[in-house]
Amino acid sequence: MTVDIGVPAEPEPSGGPDLVQLLTPEGQRREHPDYPLDITAEQIRGLYRDLVLVRRIDVEATALQRQGELGIWASLLGQEAAQIGSGRALRPNDMAFPSYREHGVAWCRGVQPGELLSLYRGNDFGGWNPRDRMMSLYSIVIGAHALHATGYAMGMQRDGGEDAVIAYFGDGASSQGDVNEAFVWASVFNAPVVFFCQNNQWAISEPIEKQSRIPLFQRARGFGFPGVRVDGNDVLGCLAVTRAALDAARTGQGPTFIEAWTYRMGAHTTSDDPTRYRLATELEIWRLRDPIERVKAYLSRSGEADAAFFDAIEAEATELAAQVRRACVEMADPEPLEIFAEVYAEPTPHLQAQRDGFAAYLDSFEEVRH
């Protein structure tokens, strides 16, 4: 017997009538009354460059995993526009709290390829200094960092100024208690935080219907702040919507929930096999909504970029891929005694003794090594 849970509404594959879109999949510019976007052709070319380069980083990292240089990789394929659009809406003093797939956001925050890959190579838990990049380390526990983001925003609020926080998570995380608690806190304290949810339709093998019976962006209203659904494959839409939400946060209007309607074109990670749970036809639908092709179509058709420009970006991507590879394979393995490093800000004699004991143990093999 199967319990009757009713029939969940089929998600509207197009994103539905509330979807904010400033650039169609065919590359047509659209205006939206709530989200005017003042942007130059040069800036759009810059976004195109970002999109192409982060996709290339992703392709190279996937290859590195297949060749045994990375332990695992979480591909951002298909989600480039959501990450570049929102990432480029940030100001230098804003703070980003990513999940573990935000390689495009990391790119926007100036995280270097080696700093990004060291986690997936197993050398450390993230190679960048969160204070320098104004981006916290990747968060592996789903949704836990939504609370950190909210607390950080409460700190900004107490410091004064016009800084804001953005928290990234996915559709699966929207079910987590911590994310819902973050919504409560942000609302009650009117914290300057933007919740940027990339709804890529899949939480490993679970479709969005397993997380929610209503569109995610509609949940925000119940917590007391606005929710908006944007075409997550439209870099211009993501930029405009995120910029508006950050501006609201900066000016004391509290949090906003953004649902970026997108699709995880690849596997959950390199350890996953999506052919076990989803159909290729779905992939085909989303391939036609590719976030990069539409920008290229727009730039070509409007005459704002020529073949030489696209060739130059390709060449830059090829060079970047080589850099990524070098940064990865040349990374030195950590030393065994690094196990003990930085457990505490104020080290304890007990742990020091444990470290010394292990060092002496390792030294006892010196003769064998020589």
Place this chain on the structure above:
Amino acid sequence: MGTYTLAKALNEGLRAAMDADPKVLIMGEDVGKLGGVFRVTDGLQKDFGEDRVIDTPLAESGIIGTAIGLAMRGYRPICEIQFDGFVYPAFDQIVSQLAKMHYRSKGTVSLPVTVRIPFGGGIGAVEHHSESPEAYFSHTAGLKVVACSNPADAFHMIQQSVASDDPVIFLEPKRRYWEKAEFDPTATPDPLHQARVVRTGSDLTIAAYGPMVKVALDAATAAEDDGRQLEVIDLRSLSPLDSDTVVQSVRRTGRLVVVHEAPVTLGLGSELAARVTEQAFYSLEAPVLRVGGFDTPYPPSRLEEDFLPDLDRVLDAVDRSMAF
């Protein structure tokens, strides 16, 4: 000098910490107008304002998770968990986030967060209000765990915990909140992570912390009538655990009884027994004995006097050790 209850001493310690550093915040359920259900934060919101003494929504994971974010921004939050048994919704934030951030970030992010938890039983409370969760946190690398047993330590240790750049789980013996003692607030305190010999003796060592220190001292007084001189150590710090002080004592007395309210299996007594066996094996005249809670859930309050170690159960262990 002044006479304070343990709760008032904590209150004064918190006030001093907030006076000393404008980045210090207090957050928790009912900590504002009410002053906390035990009144430990009484009057602080009135004097420091709602931005520094924050009444939070009722969600413990949220309290710790937002405190982590505030600490990342440069604040020093002091979180109150209303009762021991309510800390578990925050377990992930404490164990996976608070404890690991400094390590994860290779030392670039410190989280000076103090988590105050009234712990232990003996007040006739309903379920989830009398637990002793210290072993979970002492088992977790990256956290420091301390327990005060008296007003003077409460006053000084809370300030030392707030000043620490590491996250500190600060355990308060709730059944001792109303016990008074005289102390000098201007005295220089012992280092936070150092145990203290609170009574000297030559026949046997009792190690205890938090609410059980008084029980251990009472047992030592009673044992004196039988001609036995018991040494009592207040461990004070559970992680790092100052076992050196205990080992030195056992080298003189040859016998050790560890007392805590928490169930004995894999409790602090287990760790202490292992360390003393490793470091003072030839000094031991008897096996290390543990007196603690049984390996059961905390029982209904009409049974708690049977569950909790008391003077007689401690003396029974002393007898068994001396007779070995």
